[in-house]
Amino acid sequence: xxxxxxxxxxxxxxxxxxxxxxxxxxxxxxxxxTLDCVRQDVTAASIRLDGSAHxxxxxxxVDGRPVAESLYDxxxxxxxLKNVPDHFTLTIDTVLDPAANTRLEGxxxxxGCFCTQCEAEGFRHITFFPDRPDILSLYDVRxxxxxxxxxxxxxxxxxxxxGMLPGGRHYAVWRDPFPKPCYLFALVAGDLECLSxxxxxxxxxxVDLHLYAKPHDIGQCGxxxxxxxxxxxxxxxxxxxxxxxxxxxxxxxxxxNMGAMENKSLNIFNTKFVLAAAETATDRDFDNVEGVIGHxxxxxWTGNRITCRDWFQLSLKEGLTVFRDQEFSSDMGSRALKRxxxxxLLRTIQFPExxxxxxxxxRPDSYVEINNFYTATVYNKGAEVIRMMRHLIGTEAxxxxxxxxxxxxxxxxxxxxxxxxxxEDAGGRDLTQFRLWYAQSGTPHLDIRRSRDETxxxxxxxxxxxxxxxGQPVKEPFHMPLLMDWLPRNASDRSAPRLVDxxxxxxxxxxxxxxxxxxxxxVFADVPVDAVPSLLRGFSAPVIxxxxxxLDDLSFLARHDDDAFVRFEAAQTLGRxxxxxxxxxxxxxxxxxxxxxxxxxxxxxxxxxxxAALTAELLSLPGETEIGDAVDxxxxxxxxxxxxxxxxxxxxxxxELLQASYTEYRDRQTPDLSSEAKAIRRLSGLLxxxxxxxxxxxxxxxxxxxxAFTMTERxxxxxxxxxxxxxxxxxxxGGTTDLLDDFYRRYEEYPLVIDKWFAVQAQSRRGDTxxxxxxLKEHPAFTLHNPNRVRAVFTTFSMAxxxxxxxxxxxxxxxxxxTIMEVDPINPQVAARLVAPLGRWRRLEPTxxxxxxxxLERILSCKSISSDVKELVQKSLQA
Ligand code: ARG
Ligand code: ZN
Numbered sequence: 001x002x003x004x005x006x007x008x009x010x011x012x013x014x015x016x017x018x019x020x021x022x023x024x025x026x027x028x029x030x031x032x033x034t035l036d037c038v039r040q041d042v043t044a045a046s047i048r049l050d051g052s053a054h055x056x057x058x059x060x061x062v063d064g065r066p067v068a069e070s071l072y073d074x075x076x077x078x079x080x081l082k083n084v085p086d087h088f089t090l091t092i093d094t095v096l097d098p099a100a101n102t103r104l105e106g107x108x109x110x111x112g113c114f115c116t117q118c119e120a121e122g123f124r125h126i127t128f129f130p131d132r133p134d135i136l137s138l139y140d141v142r143x144x145x146x147x148x149x150x151x152x153x154x155x156x157x158x159x160x161x162x163g164m165l166p167g168g169r170h171y172a173v174w175r176d177p178f179p180k181p182c183y184l185f186a187l188v189a190g191d192l193e194c195l196s197x198x199x200x201x202x203x204x205x206x207v208d209l210h211l212y213a214k215p216h217d218i219g220q221c222g223x224x225x226x227x228x229x230x231x232x233x234x235x236x237x238x239x240x241x242x243x244x245x246x247x248x249x250x251x252x253x254x255x256x257n258m259g260a261m262e263n264k265s266l267n268i269f270n271t272k273f274v275l276a277a278a279e280t281a282t283d284r285d286f287d288n289v290e291g292v293i294g295h296x297x298x299x300x301w302t303g304n305r306i307t308c309r310d311w312f313q314l315s316l317k318e319g320l321t322v323f324r325d326q327e328f329s330s331d332m333g334s335r336a337l338k339r340x341x342x343x344x345l346l347r348t349i350q351f352p353e354x355x356x357x358x359x360x361x362x363r364p365d366s367y368v369e370i371n372n373f374y375t376a377t378v379y380n381k382g383a384e385v386i387r388m389m390r391h392l393i394g395t396e397a398x399x400x401x402x403x404x405x406x407x408x409x410x411x412x413x414x415x416x417x418x419x420x421x422x423x424e425d426a427g428g429r430d431l432t433q434f435r436l437w438y439a440q441s442g443t444p445h446l447d448i449r450r451s452r453d454e455t456x457x458x459x460x461x462x463x464x465x466x467x468x469x470x471g472q473p474v475k476e477p478f479h480m481p482l483l484m485d486w487l488p489r490n491a492s493d494r495s496a497p498r499l500v501d502x503x504x505x506x507x508x509x510x511x512x513x514x515x516x517x518x519x520x521x522x523v524f525a526d527v528p529v530d531a532v533p534s535l536l537r538g539f540s541a542p543v544i545x546x547x548x549x550x551l552d553d554l555s556f557l558a559r560h561d562d563d564a565f566v567r568f569e570a571a572q573t574l575g576r577x578x579x580x581x582x583x584x585x586x587x588x589x590x591x592x593x594x595x596x597x598x599x600x601x602x603x604x605x606x607x608x609x610x611x612a613a614l615t616a617e618l619l620s621l622p623g624e625t626e627i628g629d630a631v632d633x634x635x636x637x638x639x640x641x642x643x644x645x646x647x648x649x650x651x652x653x654x655x656e657l658l659q660a661s662y663t664e665y666r667d668r669q670t671p672d673l674s675s676e677a678k679a680i681r682r683l684s685g686l687l688x689x690x691x692x693x694x695x696x697x698x699x700x701x702x703x704x705x706x707x708a709f710t711m712t713e714r715x716x717x718x719x720x721x722x723x724x725x726x727x728x729x730x731x732x733x734g735g736t737t738d739l740l741d742d743f744y745r746r747y748e749e750y751p752l753v754i755d756k757w758f759a760v761q762a763q764s765r766r767g768d769t770x771x772x773x774x775x776l777k778e779h780p781a782f783t784l785h786n787p788n789r790v791r792a793v794f795t796t797f798s799m800a801x802x803x804x805x806x807x808x809x810x811x812x813x814x815x816x817x818x819t820i821m822e823v824d825p826i827n828p829q830v831a832a833r834l835v836a837p838l839g840r841w842r843r844l845e846p847t848x849x850x851x852x853x854x855x856l857e858r859i860l861s862c863k864s865i866s867s868d869v870k871e872l873v874q875k876s877l878q879a
Contacts, residue, residue, distance in 0.1 A: 005312040005365045011135055012044030013037045016179070018137045020127070024114055024145040024189055026099040029107065030058070033127040035090040036137075047090075049128035050121070051078040054106065057128070059093030079128055092128050101125075102785055102826045110255035111214060113190025114150065115268055119261060120311055120370045123182035133308045134413040136179035143189055144171040150189040152212060154249055156180070156264045176264055178244070181307050181413065186263030188251045193218040199229050201242045207232075213252040213274065216749070220275040223286060224250070224293050231294040234328050239402055241301045250274070250293075254751060257787055257829045258374065260292050262299035269296070272752055272788055278671060280753050282712040283678045290332060295325040301406065309413045311370045315362045315438070316416045318374075319382020326383060333675060336564035337613055343539045343565065346384070347626050349799075350376035351544070354443045355629070357839045357876045359469040363416050363438040368871040371829050377441070384542040385437045389420075391481035391512060391540055392434065393427030401426030433479040433516060442469040444478050446515075448547045450533055457500065458527035460484075462513075462520045464543075470878065477518045483540035485510030486524070486531040487561060497527040509563070510537050532556050537563040544630075545569075551577075551596045558600055558618065568617050574600060575621040575646070580631070583642035588649040597646075598653050605657040612665070613679035616686040621647060624802045633845045640803035644765070651693040662687035662700070671709035678712075685716030692720040705739050715756060718743055722760040725767070754781055755792035762797040769804045770811055773797055777819075784823050787830045794819050798837040805837065806844070810851030813838060817855040820869060821862050828866035835859075835869060839876030853877065 017036040023029065037047060051057070053076050060067045062084060073080045081090070101108035105117050106125025116122065124131040141155040147170045153162070157176030164170050192212040199207045209228055211221045228250070235241045249266045256270035273292035276285055302324060303317035330338045353359060353376055360373065362382045367373055390398040401423040408422060416438050424431045447463040462482065466475040486497045499506065502522035504513035513522055532553045536545050549557070557570035577593035588594040601619065609615045624643055628634050651658060665684035670677045684704075691700050701724070705717035721739040740757065747753035758781075762773055776782060776793055783789055798805050798816050805812040816834060824831035841852035859865060859873050 002366050002368055003311075003370075005310070005363075008310050008312075010040065011130060011132065012039065012041040013047050013130070014040050015130065015135055015137045017140070018129075018182075019140040019142075021142045022144065022187065024098075024143065024150065026109065027097050029096045029098055031055075031092075031094045031096065031127050032059075033090075033092045033094070033129070035092070035129070037084070037088050037090050039084075039086040046080045046082045047084050048080050048130065049078050049092075050124035050131040051128040052076075052106075052125045054096070054101065054103075054125050055127075056095045057092070058095050059091070061091040063088050064091070078124070094127050096126065103829065104255055104257050104787070104827060105829065107187065108255070110253040112149065113188065113192065113214075113253060114145070115188050115190075115251065115253050116186050116263075117257060117261060117268065118185050118263070119183040120314075120374075121183075123185055126185075129182055131182055132310065133181040133183055134310065136181055136307075136411075136413065138179050139174075139176045139185060141174045141176075141185075141187065142171055143174070143187060144169055145189045149191060152188070152190055152192045152194070154186075154188040154212070154251065154266055156184070156186055156266050158246060178264060178305070179411070180264050180304065184262070184264045184304055184307075186261070186266040186268055188212070188266065188268065191215075192251065195221045195225055197225055197229065199232050199243070199248075201232070202236045203242060205243070205246070207243050207245070208247045209250075210247070211250045211252070211274070213271070214254075217252060217271060217275055220277045220280065221252070223276040224252075224269075224274045224289050227290040227293040228297060230290070230332060231297040231328060234294070234331060235298060235301070235324075238327070238331070239301075239324075239399075241406070243300065244305070248297075250296075254788070255786055257827070260296050262296040262303055264300070264304050267296045269293075270788065272755075275752060278673065278710045280711055280747065280750050282715050283673070283681060283710075285711075286673065287329065287333065291325050291329045294328040295321055298324040298328070305411065306406065306409045307413045309415050311367070311373070312363055312365065313415045314370075314373060315378045315382035315385075316414065316419055318379045319362065320386055320419070322379050322383035323386040334613065337617070339538060339565055340568055340617055342380070342383075343568075344626075345376070346380055346542055347629075348623060350380050350542070351443050352625065352629055352840065353377055353836065354381070354441060354469070355467065356836075356842070357470060357878055358836060358872060359441040361439050361441045365439075369832070369868045371868060372832055372871055381542055388437070388481055388541055389423050389431070389434065391483065392431070392479070392514070393423060393429050397427040397429075398423065431479070433476075436476055436478055440466065440475050440478070441472055442466045442475060444475075444480070444541075444543045446482070446536075446541075446543050446545050448533075448535055448545070450548065452529075453523075458486075458497070458524045458531075460502075460513075460522045460524070460533065462515055462522070464515055464518055464520075470875070477516060480515050480541040480543070482513040482515055482535070483507075483510050483537040484513060485534045485537060485563075486527050487534050487557070488528050489530040489532065489556065490528075493528050493531075495526050495528050497531070498525045499523070500525045510534065512540075534561050534563060534566045536569070537566055539565045551592055555596050555600055559603065564614060564617075567614075571600065571618045572622045576627050576630075579621065579627055579639070579643045579646050582646050583631075583639055588646055589653075594646070594649075598650065601650055602654055602657065605654050605661055609661070609683070611679070612676075612683040616679075616683040619686055619690075625799070628802065628843065631843070634843050635845050635848075636802040636806035637808065640765075647690070648693050651690040654690075655694055658687060658690045659694070662691045666704065666707075669709070669713065681710065681712045681716075685712065688716055688720060692723075698724055702739065705742075711753070714743070715760070718756075718760050719763070722764040723766060751786075752788070755788050758782070758789065758792040759796045762793045763801050765801075765803065769797075769801065770807060770815065773804075773815065784819075784826055787827065790819075790823060790830055790834075794834055798834065806848060808847070810848070810855065813852050813855035814858075817859050820859055821865070824862075824866050824869050825864065828868040831866065832868035832872055835872040835876065839872070841876075 015035050019034045021032040098107045098109050105122040107116050121131050143153045153172040155174035160175045161173040193215045195211045197209045211225050245265050252269045252271045252274035254271050259273050260269040276289045298321050302320045308316050404426050405422040444466045449461045451459050500523050504511050554570040561567040574597040578597045581591040701717050701720045708714035820831050820834050841849045856877050
């Protein structure tokens, strides 16, 4: 069944209060819900409650009187009650089996701990309820459970009562003073340990912070708790937003469909985004924990206090909250590097999504299964849309707009339109055309050319276009900010270019040009003849850029631009061109791009390396997925070989310099978490990936592994070790099997580390990787029930190992299809998230197209397939 934005209707009844009595049992949990129902729409004769086949209705009463069976209709996805009064109390008894819940939505068990996941539509699996975000209610929750198995009982808000019950049971009552949509309801009950701290808000409210985890995990929770305090302070400092309750609880569980969930005052997290210790987590893991802890905390205002009217507005809270967590991470670490990470994520995940069969606007206009729309488009492109608005109206107006948004809409369930209108009012600017970013899918392309006219003026011509996407054959032009500048070739050149025609202004970071029409012309005076255009500074808009900048200019930008993105992009462009040339049989050393790239590498490696982390970025080639996204009739194996050849040539060409820098940086490593230490680890890991390609490379890998103090170093070595075929391992002990076995034994007790062990093997360049993945699937530590484990093997293999996924005989596609069909009956949400790589067939050469389509057809022919998987497979097959 397709749900459409155009069909939105306000709810017929409001439910200002709900009380829940939940008596927990592994197989027979009883839920008594008491709903205060008030008619809002006089034409609404009956009330509709969502429900599910996974719970049993055990009692239904209106104002205390049981409802006769003839007065309600019960079906597979809910019930309707006819002829109800204007104001009544509805009592519903349901019975659930949490132990049988492998879908991990609603109420389920993770390692013996009861927990919930209600966003988007999980609450309907706990009780019958109008499960939509525009119904805000006050919650009163009584939890009863075994004292022995569940000493900790948690829900939203404040604990107002607790006590003993007969039969070894106890109870706690929680009351949340803020009305909330049911997707923010949460409950946790289990045997958990707790790490606590106190935070005092700037207006003096003391807040108790508690982080709950399994006893063996609690030692790794310090970083998450410290991150939470930083996030709370940051939101006060930057947005003036304070926490609004006396307690903030976070619970870490191992079985979780997504990253984490912002339930009011009771966040539930995937352990992957909580646990971090230097011996078991990489620097990236540390950063991810900080970012996700921040993200969920920031939702308290952008998501919880102000929520979504309906799920089409998901980006209202997610795009905005991702933008906020990006800003937080930028302020905590390096702004330039954070931006590069975000650009990479867009290009490797969001751009392919936006050019494929699953493309959808930031605000979709229809869906079958809302869980399929928790996408990079809604989240990350949504964040780019917010960022562009800030560029267009200016930071000051944007900050005022945020304050106005909170003031206007606190306590409401609103739309993306409400947000844009607020920014329009705060900025005093018309954003009518800008709104297309919410409605149109597809990544815009910019084609930029410069010329000199007869009067000596420099002209920049910008042509924008956007390819067709499903349901949207023709696009209107977007309104977007293009940040650019002119870089003089000669550093002592003091000329100051001026914009004399075209909409834009001079800012500190460059010229902010505004694009609105399909073709825009900007005329500049006083641009030095040899100045190089520095375009799309800071990646000011999520577009694919094509320019007439020469290889010579790219080499210049890669060396001298003061904007990290433009520097990075210039280097990436040299890399991309070299790989594509090589794929068309141009040897690296004889193509012009290849020569420029080789020279750039030698230049970087022989000069003093000022910024280790940025240098690591500049020395990386773009990934295969990213390069392949621009190639028609792609043969991914051919592309892989070309890229490998370029990497090998780069390594051989600068062998001595690489070995010298590698040894220098490896020896400069210190085990701490300062940004300098992290930068050095990043660079030494990257350099290792080059020296591993040289003769004796396995020796370097083995030594790097043995000397490792931190998981970052250990993983850098393990990733390389996993690429080395058994027979090629030399006496240095860099052998794949040795190191992998050692790693497994060391970390057997740490599931998140064992996920890494699975992932490096799924990512291996070895020729026998596909067979090894089939074996890994049979490994005693592998399970289809744990989402992290499934993703460690199958998301990695299908998204991060193109050469192996795209083997010429289609066996990679078959393995993925088979796995999807196995996971689906266990957990449809996780199964659906594995489908996307199979939708990329249009890009491929004809043989693989056929094989990939066949894999999709096979899934579709499976009778019991979930609506989650079906929606994506059907869309993927559409021509
Ligand atoms: N709101 C959560 C977050 O981004 C994501 C939860 C989505 N869960 C789901 N099953 N769709 O922080
Ligand atoms: Zn979120």
